[in-house]
Amino acid sequence: MWGLTGGDQPVFQASVDSWNKSHPDSSIKLDFFANDAYKTKVRTAVGAGQGPTLVYGWGGGVLKSYVDAGQVDDLTGFLKENPDVQSRYLPSILESGVIDGKTYALPNNKVQPVVLYYNKEVFDKIGAEAPKTWDELMALVPKFKAAGVAPFSLGGQSKWPDLMWLEYLVDRIGGPEVFANIAANKPDAWSDPAVIEALTKIQELVDAGGFINGFSSIAADSNADQALLYTGKAAMILQGSWIYQGMKKDAADFVKSGKLGYTPFPTVEGGKGDPANVVGNPSNFWSVSSKATEEQKKTALEYVKDGMFNDENVQGLINSGAVPVVTGIEDKLAASPDKDFLTYVYGMAKDAPDFTLSWDQALSPAQGDAMLANLDQIFLKKITPQQFASTMNATIGK
């Protein structure tokens, strides 16, 4: 079994350790990798038939490519035999592991909507309120700059944090249908006016100096982007709910003293999207490798059934600052010292009319990579929104 380094690492480790202690004859070996490195490593390993039994993933287009290549097992039967497993998950999240009506991946950790975080201390200093509309957001930019604080932190070198801006803006302007068309490979779907407007707004924000100096050399994997927020060098950051876990660990005082603010992404005037819509990752998932031996598969599924989301595991996730993807945890969340943030995220995910999966995971790997590379060019102002749209239209169906 392979997992990712970061906030969940100790929780996975504890869960597997306690499983191994009670099941010495069917023990599980667990290794951790950094996010970007993992994504390439696991694909190569699975392609070579040397992947782990439980494959950690994000669902979407990448999962579909595994399914098409026959590398992961159909788990529909397992769910039918074990209705308890099926019923423990939030139904909307279980849906992300379904390809062509069959379940190939089961959620394994926490809901991860993208949230706009802000540093309350910095906001108080200039007497500002969290932005509710895009115009308010743009109006804040010169105020923060005058106070010597960067308005937004951004891990631009990792490229996927750039994407969160595009995802939310497109959703607020044109609604979730715009990306649904892109994901369905409709011709010229990238030329949708909502995409062009979103890209134009991003470039306006870049022009206004909205992003911190050097954003294109900041890597999100090293948590440098969130460090800028809690050290007060940047006022806001658009990032996934998982960075709360990182900040809770790296900047415990900042989080505990309530200086960390969070708010939904602002609305755009005249936009069609519901302001309650959310983008991000519904969860991460386990798939079972079809190349594993029967015994390995049996152990893996037993672990999924009994080892995961037991009381200990759920509490571990909550203590780390995450919201597990299971039902009936309101009481536990309310009892947590992080209850404000956790209930906020839980509500956000549960009440969202639409939860769009991160585009780089929803699209095929070839399209996803081209999109991130071209979006990087947008943030650097090397290409225009129209050029972006025509380059991306050419990748449709790849």
Added chain:
Amino acid sequence: MSATTTTEQQGLGTGRATGTRRTLEKGPSGWLAVPALAFFMIFAIIPLLGVLFLSFTRWDGLGEIKLDGLSSWNTVLADPVTVNALLVTAKIMFFSFIVQAPISLLLGVFTAASQKYRAALAVLYFVPLLLSSAAVAIAFKALLDPNFGLGPGLGLPFLAQDWLGNSDLVLFVVVFVIAWQFVPFHTLIYQGGVRQIPASLYEAAQIDGAGRVQQFFNITLPQLKYTMITSSTLMVVGSLAYFDLIFVLTAGGPGYSTRLLPLHMYLTGFKANDMGAASALGVILVVIGLALALFLQRLGGKNRNASQLEGA
């Protein structure tokens, strides 16, 4: 493996049986090359043929490999990113050579002399050689960070540039870091070369009244000709393989500013999962590398195996 070992032993055996005299006249038995050739076959030639084959296919790394004619080649050659990658590679190669060659030559000559303080300095110069590329890249990434790095840390505004995020600066920063890492290696080569030059040449020059500068240009430089060719070949062909350092330092960014050919190949293969196109890029890389290596060897002249030390 066992077959290789036997042939090696046989080769040694025949060499011994025919006597030392013949070996000296004709050179060692050709069988001695078999183990090396076998390794080269298994780890270089056969994978190379595999890559050549893959470049005519379409494969995402997971599913089945489909023959696809020249379409990968068309994609690669028509892609402006490939052209840009070639340009970036050429620039990095040129600037690395211009920066590294003179520095390592001078440092090599300097550390070759026998004074104690020079030996102590030489040890310091060689420290970067002990570090892995990834460690060097992570260290420089932290030092050059515009918000938490050396500049803001020491309060020196001119050091607080956006070194790795500015498309115009980043190439030179990369060249600098590469030089920092590889100059010690080439210094070592030159140091060895200088120490091979017989002292009698310098003594003769001193008797003829040549000064230090004249000695450098008329004795040291010409005597180092082959050392220079070795070092230059390693520098130029090596710059086709800079990957780990740049991947960690900039990941090819910002935009495509430091996406050089090997990195472009890796990202095409393992991020975009287009193994066909990545293989085509790999073939291009091999051809360029071979052509450059041959060209540099030619510079050495035809009788490059002849001794430079005749009459010394």
